[in-house]
């Protein structure tokens with residue numbers, strides 16, 4: 001079910017990891033950001049859009065992780081964009097003849113039936129420094145950074161006061177660092193600074209996973225994420241509500257992610 005979160009912006013929340021697909025209404029159809037996870041739910045979104053007479057005219061993937069690269073035939077064949085680095089990362093993966101087995105190995109059983117078909121990850125890379133997604137609709141500004149994944153994009157829809165944060169600013173997931181990068185801590189802090197610059201213009205924040213937040217949540221989530229990254233860097237207890245006994249029911253596994261990140265950082269610093 002699509003739920004309105006701002007004028008002309010709808011969100012579909014998936015059962016799997018509270019994943020959010022975002023629909024932005026434009027002149028002749030909609031922009032679909034991070035289209036969904038299971039084949040069933042994407043078919044539902046496609047049906048809802050068809051019934052309301054709103055074709056998908058473009059897509060966007062916030063970053064090159066499997067749960068943000070899916071697509072469904074019902075969405076049509078409009079261009080699907082990502083940053084140049086995002087597209088390069090997924091193209092490198094798809095160039096491996098065994099990519100399906102590799103990606104399937106990352107998908108938890110509770111994700112439902114996830115279609116790893118020929119439309120998976122077919123992303124067109126936008127030239128570096130492209131300011132806005134090319135489409136006929138409200139301006140969608142690309143805020144590219146290197147936290148969490150290469151070429152990760154947060155999207156600012158200025159006219160709607162809305163920030164689509166990708167896999168950052170979640171109320172349930174801690175910052176998950178990209179350990180393949182040379183300096184994942186600094187990448188994350190830099191990204192938070194970029195988001196902080198626009199925080200004052202944001203009334204609604206939609207994370208890739210978790211609850212949609214109001215204006216008061218934007219700076220609060222930036223502060224929480226930064227405190228977590230600082231604690232991780234300094235090897236301290238993050239005392240973060242998303243980790244440990246205070247985690248929301250069903251999200252206790254995030255504590256294991258935290259422990260894993262502490263270990264990986266420790267190994268790097270040895």
Ligand SMILES: [Zn+2]
Nearest residue numbers: 065067167208
């Ligand atoms: Zn994700």
